[in-house]
Amino acid sequence: MMKMQSVFGNTADCCGCGLCAELCPRGAITMSTDREGFFYPNINQEICVDCGICQKVCPVINSGKCKNSAEGRFFAASHKSENVLMNSTSGGAFTAISDVILDSGGLVCGADFDDNFRVVHRITGDKKGRDRMRVSKYVQSDITGLYKEIKYSVKYKTILFSGTPCQCAALRSYFGVEEPENLFLCDVICHSVPSPLVWKSYKKILEKEKGAKLTSVCFRSKKYTWNRENSNRGFLYTVENADEVYEDDRYYDLFIHKRVISRPSCEKCRFCDTHRASDMTIADCWGVEKHEPKLYNPKGVSLIITNTPKGEKMLEAISHSMNISQRPKEEITAEQQRLLYPVEYPKERALFWNHDNIDISALFVSK
Numbered sequence: 001m002m003k004m005q006s007v008f009g010n011t012a013d014c015c016g017c018g019l020c021a022e023l024c025p026r027g028a029i030t031m032s033t034d035r036e037g038f039f040y041p042n043i044n045q046e047i048c049v050d051c052g053i054c055q056k057v058c059p060v061i062n063s064g065k066c067k068n069s070a071e072g073r074f075f076a077a078s079h080k081s082e083n084v085l086m087n088s089t090s091g092g093a094f095t096a097i098s099d100v101i102l103d104s105g106g107l108v109c110g111a112d113f114d115d116n117f118r119v120v121h122r123i124t125g126d127k128k129g130r131d132r133m134r135v136s137k138y139v140q141s142d143i144t145g146l147y148k149e150i151k152y153s154v155k156y157k158t159i160l161f162s163g164t165p166c167q168c169a170a171l172r173s174y175f176g177v178e179e180p181e182n183l184f185l186c187d188v189i190c191h192s193v194p195s196p197l198v199w200k201s202y203k204k205i206l207e208k209e210k211g212a213k214l215t216s217v218c219f220r221s222k223k224y225t226w227n228r229e230n231s232n233r234g235f236l237y238t239v240e241n242a243d244e245v246y247e248d249d250r251y252y253d254l255f256i257h258k259r260v261i262s263r264p265s266c267e268k269c270r271f272c273d274t275h276r277a278s279d280m281t282i283a284d285c286w287g288v289e290k291h292e293p294k295l296y297n298p299k300g301v302s303l304i305i306t307n308t309p310k311g312e313k314m315l316e317a318i319s320h321s322m323n324i325s326q327r328p329k330e331e332i333t334a335e336q337q338r339l340l341y342p343v344e345y346p347k348e349r350a351l352f353w354n355h356d357n358i359d360i361s362a363l364f365v366s367k
Contacts, residue, residue, distance in 0.1 A: 169277035
């Protein structure tokens with residue numbers, strides 16, 4: 001009998017969540033990176049028994065099972081603390097939500113930088129660790145080992161998981177019908193996830209240009225007034241033995257403007273609609289100044305979507321720390337395109353990655 005050759009049909013059908021490898025009963029699947037730097041599953045034909053579990057749990061193949069049947073309610077929200085706003089990507093919604101969890105003795109799982117500024121998902125039980133998870137990180141995060149860690153921890157404590165829609169869908173699929181009541185899923189509306197390989201190359205180039213190691217990076221600073229036009233400006237970084245804070249927008253150019261470094265599956269994303277795979281969705285509340293100027297805050301405004309009863313309960317819990325106003329669905333979807341359709345890549349993306357000898361450093365013109 002012909003054994004399964006691949007979990008997916010083509011790269012656009014795999015989001016790299018690693019759930020197939022996690023749940024393979026024979027350990028026949030391992031995750032490894034391709035030439036673009038993205039993780040994909042590989043099947044060991046010597047071990048595989050063709051049980052099909054990998055495809056049964058895949059959040060992309062089974063995206064409909066991971067989504068809420070009902071649409072949520074939409075809100076514009078800004079944190080009441082200026083300090084929180086200045087240290088957040090948009091209006092401080094993540095801080096408010098995570099404060100509720102942490103103040104009740106729970107845990108927060110979100111994207112953090114390791115010592116080499118590689119983006120990884122971690123679990124923390126304190127606000128110092130949570131603060132490292134604030135501010136967007138435009139790189140696909142590594143969630144290796146996370147499923148088992150969450151499964152163990154959620155037996156004893158409430159856990160907030162914050163991640164991309166496909167990562168939230170993967171967690172839902174992992175637990176299935178037995179999704180714990182004390183697991184709170186919060187997805188971030190996602191443009192697309194850039195390559196960790198490109199990010200690694202970019203870091204090396206910055207260090208080479210400055211002749212020193214990176215000591216900090218920040219993708220979405222509040223150096224500029226919060227608005228859509230400034231959303232892809234202000235990548236800041238510092239290096240050893242220097243007091244200056246440097247700014248560089250070359251990575252943004254490849255990610256947002258040229259759209260050549262993100263994962264293939266993002267262009268076919270199954271989660272770009274208003275039926276979310278989470279309890280609550282957060283993002284920038286773009287366009288609020290046009291539709292309701294009095295709600296605009298130059299330091300940031302969050303979009304919050306309550307997708308489930310747990311999400312509604314959380315909205316009530318954060319109402320003391322945030323100024324919240326309900327908004328019509330049509331207003332929000334007109335401004336947040338990823339609630340309607342995924343990003344579209346130009347032909348230049350394929351032209352670059354199809355080269356036999358890829359020189360990623362050539363993407364970054366020296367400054």
